Amino acid sequence: MPNKGLKLFLLLQVSLSCPGMAQQNTPGISLSFRNLNKETGDRFSLSDNGKCSFTISFPNDTSLHTNAFLLYIDSTDSYLSTRAFDNKPVVNKGEKNFALSYTLYKPGKYTFSLYTKEFKFITKKYLQVILPDASAGKKTGDGDFTYLSNTLNTLYYLNSKVVYAEGVDQYGYPLREYRNITMPAGGLTSNIIITNPYPINSPSLNITIEKENGAKQFMPVERKTIMVENPSENHFHFKYTFRTPGNYRIEIRAQSGIWINDGCLTIRPAE
Numbered sequence: 001m002p003n004k005g006l007k008l009f010l011l012l013q014v015s016l017s018c019p020g021m022a023q024q025n026t027p028g029i030s031l032s033f034r035n036l037n038k039e040t041g042d043r044f045s046l047s048d049n050g051k052c053s054f055t056i057s058f059p060n061d062t063s064l065h066t067n068a069f070l071l072y073i074d075s076t077d078s079y080l081s082t083r084a085f086d087n088k089p090v091v092n093k094g095e096k097n098f099a100l101s102y103t104l105y106k107p108g109k110y111t112f113s114l115y116t117k118e119f120k121f122i123t124k125k126y127l128q129v130i131l132p133d134a135s136a137g138k139k140t141g142d143g144d145f146t147y148l149s150n151t152l153n154t155l156y157y158l159n160s161k162v163v164y165a166e167g168v169d170q171y172g173y174p175l176r177e178y179r180n181i182t183m184p185a186g187g188l189t190s191n192i193i194i195t196n197p198y199p200i201n202s203p204s205l206n207i208t209i210e211k212e213n214g215a216k217q218f219m220p221v222e223r224k225t226i227m228v229e230n231p232s233e234n235h236f237h238f239k240y241t242f243r244t245p246g247n248y249r250i251e252i253r254a255q256s257g258i259w260i261n262d263g264c265l266t267i268r269p270a271e
Contacts, residue, residue, distance in 0.1 A: 024121070026064070031112055031125040032057050043128040050105060050258040052129045056112060057099040066116035069098070075108050105259045107131050131158065160196040162252055162263030167191055168237050180266045183245045188267055193237040194252055194260065200231050202254035209240065212247035245269040 034040045035054040036047075046052050056071065104110065106129070113124040164181075165174035174193045181188065194200070204227050210218035226238050242248065242265075251262040 025123045029058055029064075029114075029123050031114060031123060033125075033127055042126060043130065045130050045132050046105075046107060047132075050253075051103055052105070053101065053103040054127075055099050055101050057097050058114065058123070059097055064116055064120075064122065066118060066120075068117035069122075070115040070117060070119070071100070072113040072115065073102070073110060074113075075106075075110050104129050157196055157254075157258065157260045160194065160261045162250060162261045163193050163195075164263065164265050165191045165193060168193065172233075172235055172237055174237075179264065180268070182268045183242070183270050185270065188242045189239055190242065190265070191237055191239055192250060192263070193235060195235040196260070197234065199234050200228055200236050200254075202256070203228055203231055204255045205236065205260075206253040206255065206257070207238075208251040208253075210249045210251065212249075218247075218249050242267055 032040060033042060033044070033054050033056060035044050035052070044052050044054060108129055110127045110129065111124060112127065114122040116122065163174050163177050164179065166176040166178070167174075168191050169175055172193070173195075174191065194205070204225050207224050207226055208220055209222045209224075211221045212218050228236050240250070245267045248265045248267065249262055250265070252260040254260060
């Protein structure tokens with residue numbers, strides 16, 4: 001049986017990326033973004049907990065002649081997800097609109113493209129997600145920040161890294177890093193190292209291991225919580241064994257849920 005998810009992804013990718021397929025916005029229909037602070041626009045900041053939650057809406061238009069919509073979401077470097085929803089507008093103050101909520105966790109530029117169920121392009125809009133204003137912190141010493149009264153937020157983990165390595169030295173720093181490696185017999189046990197300019201400052205880390213599927217989507221395969229032996233250090237490492245080849249991404253979050261960073265790894269099949 002054909003993979004419907006893969007078919008959907010490929011059709012959307014073709015319509016989004018082929019220069020010969022010009023996309024014309026449907027007159028009178030545009031996407032609107034509204035965050036939890038009731039601000040509207042196309043540029044929002046991450047909150048202190050590392051999230052940017054908002055509502056996406058657009059007006060009802062009976063001329064579209066469809067009973068469902070597809071909202072395709074991607075960033076400048078990767079496909080994120082597709083949301084499908086029925087043609088059931090919400091009535092608010094006498095007006096009928098469609099609305100759904102979405103949350104982003106990283107700064108960057110995102111594209112939201114709306115289609116009918118039949119893959120007819122309707123409209124698209126860009127959204128810029130930025131870090132919280134650094135001026136909210138107080139500069140001290142050699143340019144360090146007292147981040148928002150010493151509370152942890154995404155700024156605190158700016159310039160953090162997640163790397164894969166064959167081993168670590170006596171201080172816990174990576175030895176022989178890699179991003180692309182051949183799967184050895186019996187699986188690949190990798191040392192995963194998180195480094196930050198400041199102390200990790202979290203008693204535990206929430207780890208999500210994701211693997212890319214046939215539709216080019218990273219889907220969770222395992223979640224685990226790892227205790228941090230010394231949160232006052234600016235680095236931490238743990239081991240994980242990969243059993244099958246593929247493209248992986250490991251996301252690291254502090255105990256509070258704040259996103260720290262993620263790192264990608266390609267494991268090639270043995271030749």
